Amino acid sequence: MGAIIEKIITTDEIKTDEYLVNIGPQHPSTHGVLRLLTKLEGEIVHNVEPHIGYIHSGIEKMTEALSYPQIVHLTDRMDYFSSSMNNEAVCLCVENALQIEVPERVKYIRTIFSELQRLASHQLWWCASGMDLGALTAFFYGLRDREDILDILEETCGARLTLNYIVPGGVMFDIHPNFQKNVKAFITKFRKKLPEYDKLLTDNIIFQNRTKGVGVLSREDAIAFGVTGPTGRASGFSCDVRKHHPYSAYPYIKFDEKLGTDGDSFMRWKVRMNEMWESMNIIEQLIDNIPEGDFALKMKGVIKLPEGEFYQRVESARGEFGVYIVSDGKKNPYRVKFRSPGFSNLFTINHITKGWKIADLVAIMATFDLVIPDIDR
Amino acid sequence: MTNEQLIEQLSSAYPDAVVKQGSQYPEILIPHDKMHTFMQKLKSDSAFAFDYLVCQSGVDYPAFIQVVYHLESTTHKHFLVVKTNTADRETPALDTVADIWPTAEFHEDEIFDLLGITFNNHPHLRRLFLDENWGFPLRKDYKDDIHVVER
Numbered sequence: 334m335g336a337i338i339e340k341i342i343t344t345d346e347i348k349t350d351e352y353l354v355n356i357g358p359q360h361p362s363t364h365g366v367l368r369l370l371t372k373l374e375g376e377i378v379h380n381v382e383p384h385i386g387y388i389h390s391g392i393e394k395m396t397e398a399l400s401y402p403q404i405v406h407l408t409d410r411m412d413y414f415s416s417s418m419n420n421e422a423v424c425l426c427v428e429n430a431l432q433i434e435v436p437e438r439v440k441y442i443r444t445i446f447s448e449l450q451r452l453a454s455h456q457l458w459w460c461a462s463g464m465d466l467g468a469l470t471a472f473f474y475g476l477r478d479r480e481d482i483l484d485i486l487e488e489t490c491g492a493r494l495t496l497n498y499i500v501p502g503g504v505m506f507d508i509h510p511n512f513q514k515n516v517k518a519f520i521t522k523f524r525k526k527l528p529e530y531d532k533l534l535t536d537n538i539i540f541q542n543r544t545k546g547v548g549v550l551s552r553e554d555a556i557a558f559g560v561t562g563p564t565g566r567a568s569g570f571s572c573d574v575r576k577h578h579p580y581s582a583y584p585y586i587k588f589d590e591k592l593g594t595d596g597d598s599f600m601r602w603k604v605r606m607n608e609m610w611e612s613m614n615i616i617e618q619l620i621d622n623i624p625e626g627d628f629a630l631k632m633k634g635v636i637k638l639p640e641g642e643f644y645q646r647v648e649s650a651r652g653e654f655g656v657y658i659v660s661d662g663k664k665n666p667y668r669v670k671f672r673s674p675g676f677s678n679l680f681t682i683n684h685i686t687k688g689w690k691i692a693d694l695v696a697i698m699a700t701f702d703l704v705i706p707d708i709d710r
Numbered sequence: 711m712t713n714e715q716l717i718e719q720l721s722s723a724y725p726d727a728v729v730k731q732g733s734q735y736p737e738i739l740i741p742h743d744k745m746h747t748f749m750q751k752l753k754s755d756s757a758f759a760f761d762y763l764v765c766q767s768g769v770d771y772p773a774f775i776q777v778v779y780h781l782e783s784t785t786h787k788h789f790l791v792v793k794t795n796t797a798d799r800e801t802p803a804l805d806t807v808a809d810i811w812p813t814a815e816f817h818e819d820e821i822f823d824l825l826g827i828t829f830n831n832h833p834h835l836r837r838l839f840l841d842e843n844w845g846f847p848l849r850k851d852y853k854d855d856i857h858v859v860e861r
Contacts, residue, residue: 386839393824394847429734556762556784559813570784577787641733644780644791646764655765657778668848670767672780680816709839 351379354691358387362465362695365705369682369694376690381683389709396669401427401636402501404669409495411673412707414454415649417446420499422656425580426645427501430638430660438626439503441619444582445516446486446498447647448612452523453482454650455609462602462699463534466543471534478526485515501636503629516620520613527609535606544598548685548697551596558684559677562652564701567604568596574648586618601700635664651675651702675707716788719757724748735780737791745794746805752781752790753810759783760790763807766817768825770849771795775802775825796827799849806832824848 357368366387372380392411396404401423408419421443428435460475483493489509490498498505534540550560555568565572573590575583591607593600638660646655652674659668678701686694717736721729727748728739740748752760760781769776774795781790796802806829808815816838818829823837826846837844845852 389839391847554812557812559763559811572784642778642791644734644765653764655780657765657767657780659769668767668769670765672765672767676816676820677813680813684812 350374356694362698363705364461364698364703367679367703367705367708371691371694373691376692378686378689378691378694381686381694383679383682385679385705385708387709388706390706392710393669393671396666398665400664401638401666404666405500406497408671409497410706411671411710412649412651412654412675412704413494414457414704415450415651415654415707416494416496417443417450417499418647418649418654420496421447421581422645422647422649422654424499424501425647426643426656426658427636427638429645430641430643430658431636433502433630435503435630436626436628437624438628440582441623442504442508442628443499445616445619445623446496446504447581448615449482449486449516450496451650452609452612453479453486455605455612456482458605458650458702459530459534462702465695465699466540468534468537468540471530474526474530474533478523481519481522485512485519488512488515500629502632503627505629507628508623513620513623516616520617524613527606531606535602541599543693543696544602544700546595547598547693548689548700549595549597550681550685554681554684555596558681560652560681561677562648562650562674562702563591563604563608564601564678565652566591567593567601569594572653574646574653578646580645580647582619586615588615588618598696598700605702637662637664638666646672649674651704651707652678671710673707673710675703675705676710679703679708713788716758716790732791735789735791737793739793739795742794742796742804745792746807749779749792749807749810752792758790759785761785761811763811763813763817766814766821768821768827768848770799770825772850773799775799775827775849777804777821777827779807802827803830804828805830808832 351372351374354371354373355368356371357363358366368384370382370384371378392407405420405423408423409416411419456475456479460472463471487493489512490496550568552569555565555570561572569592571592576590588611591604591611593604640660640662643658646653654674655672657670658666661667686697713736717729720738730737752758760783762782762784764782765780767778776793776795779792796804804827806818815833818832819836819838821827822835823839825848829835
């Protein structure tokens with residue numbers, strides 16, 4: 334009897350067949366409609382093939398029939414947690430092509446809005462990925478604090494998620510009279526809350542065991558696969574567009590690019606937590622110094638770009654967001670391409686999950702912070 | 711390397727390519743049959759060291775389809791726009807650069823899906839967003855009677 338049991342547990346002789354499991358399209362850990370065709374042997378992941386396009390909306394095709402101010406509205410619908418940065422990218426591209434300089438007040442307002450959105454986005458990432466790893470309390474903490482930011486955004490521009498606030502030539506309305514007061518109150522409050530986040534998850538030993546050393550992405554691979562944003566920076570790839578190609582009010586302020594070294598899931602987590610502190614520093618440097626002046630330039634009713642090609646890169650909450658406009662001098666663009674950060678980030682997943690357990694796949698996905706409309710466009 | 715130096719070096723090394731300063735970045739138009747070796751040189755030559763493919767896009771023109779590569783060097787911090795035209799629009803084909811920059815594999819899938827360019831030696835060319843029997847929507851002559859409403 335003993336001999337039989339011994340024979341069963343020698344692992345060399347147990348050989349299970351590879352089998353395919355579909356994770357998604359409707360699965361909570363894919364954060365949207367993403368299907369991962371996963372090849373497994375037992376619990377070990379052998380291959381992951383992402384199948385996308387479930388919510389492909391043809392935004393690039395649609396832009397060819399729209400005017401430039403209308404295109405700005407569509408960009409909200411891609412990465413809906415970085416709508417302000419996406420708006421800003423198109424507006425900067427149009428302004429560069431027309432060679433106009435927006436008022437200083439506009440630059441400050443745009444940067445504050447982008448950083449507030451980055452904070453809100455990271456909060457949602459924090460709470461959702463906590464839930465992916467089985468920590469439900471985080472979900473309520475994160476959503477509770479994110480509500481404060483959304484209220485501030487709503488007060489000024491009327492929307493909570495798809496802001497449509499930044500338009501070519503400026504912003505749509507001036508900031509609400511309470512804006513500065515509310516932002517400062519929020520930052521004071523959130524500076525006390527953020528250490529609670531660390532206490533709840535970052536310092537938690539179960540959490541650390543789930544993420545430390547899991548899904549390591551080397552710096553070389555991050556560059557080769559074009560992985561940007563906090564995910565790329567956790568691998569030591571210095572790719573912060575705000576730092577290397579500053580736009581809007583970023584040239585006026587002092588801030589650090591948060592870099593990691595290990596490139597594992599825990600480091601990706603740490604980089605985003607550090608970025609939340611840095612975003613608050615940026616907002617604090619700007620909020621009291623918003624210059625007086627116009628909140629928008631007077632633009633022509635019909636914006637026509639000169640013939641040529643224009644590329645603009647900004648740092649969204651997920652990484653480098655790029656807009657490539659080919660113009661033939663008409664009021665509609667000839668071709669618009671959006672370089673979305675999620676698209677490049679997603680396709681490393683096969684490379685780094687090989688050999689890990691299926692539960693680790695969820696942990697890795699959580700720290701990649703994917704937003705599917707950003708990938709599908 | 712500054713933009714001027716980059717343009718100078720590229721135009722002396724590749725006399726048959728068209729190098730010019732675009733509105734923002736240096737631009738080079740390379741013939742499609744020389745594109746792959748040129749790209750390999752851009753990546754491996756330590757003077758250029760373009761190791762980061764930022765963006766790859768396809769643009770449909772009346773006589774050809776153009777693929778535009780936005781490249782950056784993480785060591786030298788210079789930026790270059792490389793363009794290649796396909797020989798024709800009927801059976802457009804280009805060499806893949808997925809062996810040089812792995813991220814290109816998926817950008818090329820997308821270009822194949824939306825513009826119908828086949829990439830030679832591509833490891834796994836597939837339609838990324840649309841059905842197998844769908845047309846190529848980003849081509850200018852694309853007609854879709856069901857989903858597109860013309861005003």
